[in-house]
Amino acid sequence: MRSGQRNGGGAPEAAFDLNMAFDRRDTLFTRAAEHMSDMVANPPSGPHAFDLLNGGLRELSSLMIRQLPLTTAREARLAHTLCQEGIVEDTKALALGEGVALFLDRLQAAADHAGIGPAADRGPESDVLTAAPAQSLDGVLATLRACRAAMVDGETGAERLAPLLDEAVAAVECLALRDAVARFDHAADAFEAAMPKALPTKPTDRMLAAGAKAGSVALDAARRIYQAMASEFLAPRKGVGK
Amino acid sequence: MTVALPITTPSTGFLKDRIAKPLARGLVTILRGRRGDRPPEPAETRVDIHRQPLRTALDWHLEMIALWKRHPTFGPGLHDDLKGTGLLSRCVILTAQDGGPLCFRYIGNPTRRVFGDRWADQNIGKPHLEDVHSAYARAIDAQYREAVEGGEPVYNHLVITGLPRPPVNYRHLLFGWSLGQRRQALLALIDS
Numbered sequence: 286m287r288s289g290q291r292n293g294g295g296a297p298e299a300a301f302d303l304n305m306a307f308d309r310r311d312t313l314f315t316r317a318a319e320h321m322s323d324m325v326a327n328p329p330s331g332p333h334a335f336d337l338l339n340g341g342l343r344e345l346s347s348l349m350i351r352q353l354p355l356t357t358a359r360e361a362r363l364a365h366t367l368c369q370e371g372i373v374e375d376t377k378a379l380a381l382g383e384g385v386a387l388f389l390d391r392l393q394a395a396a397d398h399a400g401i402g403p404a405a406d407r408g409p410e411s412d413v414l415t416a417a418p419a420q421s422l423d424g425v426l427a428t429l430r431a432c433r434a435a436m437v438d439g440e441t442g443a444e445r446l447a448p449l450l451d452e453a454v455a456a457v458e459c460l461a462l463r464d465a466v467a468r469f470d471h472a473a474d475a476f477e478a479a480m481p482k483a484l485p486t487k488p489t490d491r492m493l494a495a496g497a498k499a500g501s502v503a504l505d506a507a508r509r510i511y512q513a514m515a516s517e518f519l520a521p522r523k524g525v526g527k
Numbered sequence: 528m529t530v531a532l533p534i535t536t537p538s539t540g541f542l543k544d545r546i547a548k549p550l551a552r553g554l555v556t557i558l559r560g561r562r563g564d565r566p567p568e569p570a571e572t573r574v575d576i577h578r579q580p581l582r583t584a585l586d587w588h589l590e591m592i593a594l595w596k597r598h599p600t601f602g603p604g605l606h607d608d609l610k611g612t613g614l615l616s617r618c619v620i621l622t623a624q625d626g627g628p629l630c631f632r633y634i635g636n637p638t639r640r641v642f643g644d645r646w647a648d649q650n651i652g653k654p655h656l657e658d659v660h661s662a663y664a665r666a667i668d669a670q671y672r673e674a675v676e677g678g679e680p681v682y683n684h685l686v687i688t689g690l691p692r693p694p695v696n697y698r699h700l701l702f703g704w705s706l707g708q709r710r711q712a713l714l715a716l717i718d719s
Contacts, residue, residue, distance in 0.1 A: 468602035469710045473622045475606045476633040477651060479615065489649055
């Protein structure tokens with residue numbers, strides 16, 4: 286068992302179903318998500334509570350980013366901001382891909398709009414905790430920051446943080462799933478494109494439809510064109526044997 | 528006293544009546560079958576599947592296992608690595624979307640040699656259970672499902688008889704990937 290979940294077994298007791306979102310196998314990301322899920326189920330308390338929670342969030346954030354396509358950094362300014370925020374380490378921030386940069390830019394805007402960005406003064410605790418729930422990825426950073434701010438203030442009960450964290454983890458899960466599906470489809474298309482193909486004497490429906498579309502002709506016309514091409518292709522080469 | 532009878536060459540009419548006609552009827556009977564008989568049934572396809580321990584895997588099988596471990600998710604890096612190591616041409620790859628059937632996405636050389644290029648080209652994108660070799664497809668589907676849902680490699684030795692060609696004898700090593708019901712992938716590494 287590589288996933289931490291029995292094959293064919295019952296539903297896990299975690300707050301969310303990892304198996305629905307990720308490959309079943311054990312990965313750093315699923316471990317971190319399970320760790321965060323445990324924290325949500327049993328919120329930390331005491332003098333080290335903030336460190337525990339903050340560490341979990343940072344680990345999850347960095348792993349989330351590693352799940353996404355890593356290409357050349359597009360937004361050095363944004364990467365710098367992320368480092369200053371302590372959301373990711375600088376080496377990881379420099380490896381952010383375009384998609385990640387765009388996503389985090391939107392998160393930054395959402396956080397600023399909510400008044401919890403680095404340039405804005407932190408609002409009262411009640412405002413932070415009653416903020417609109419994060420329905421999409423745009424709200425993840427705002428939710429995480431709200432949790433961190435509330436933990437720093439130290440006056441918020443853990444039971445009030447749990448729903449926010451749960452929500453944030455669910456949004457991260459959606460992000461990872463969407464990205465994993467896109468990567469899966471990209472790989473499947475690449476495999477299909479790499480397959481060696483022979484010219485069949487009878488074209489497939491897909492080939493005919495593509496030919497008709499490309500040539501702006503009817504399907505029957507495409508079929509006749511293909512038959513003529515196939516006949517020529519399969520006929521003995523002129524001049525051979527003479 | 529011996530009476531010598533004249534030896535004469537049989538006429539063509541004699542041969543036609545005594546030999547050629549029955550011979551022709553016999554040939555027609557063989558080719559057509561007896562009147563009212565059904566045409567002969569094609570031979571039944573039989574698939575014998577024998578599970579093999581992974582310790583008996585070949586070195587390039589082990590290379591594939593290592594590659595699979597490096598790619599816990601089915602993504603573009605897997606394609607690049609398979610191509611780089613030269614293993615891709617020995618693979619059959621199938622994927623499924625949103626709970627649908629496993630469909631062919633890549634059919635490598637060993638399978639093309641058995642079933643033909645035309646079969647391979649016409650089956651790309653189609654469910655493997657709709658294959659004309661239905662008995663074979665049904666037999667092998669359970670193995671595919673085990674690899675996809677079990678999360679561990681499956682190593683089998685297969686003998687297929689009843690195809691319109693000599694018996695096929697090969698081993699395959701199956702690997703699966705799953706994103707829940709959203710996406711599933713199966714890679715079969717063929718040894719033949």
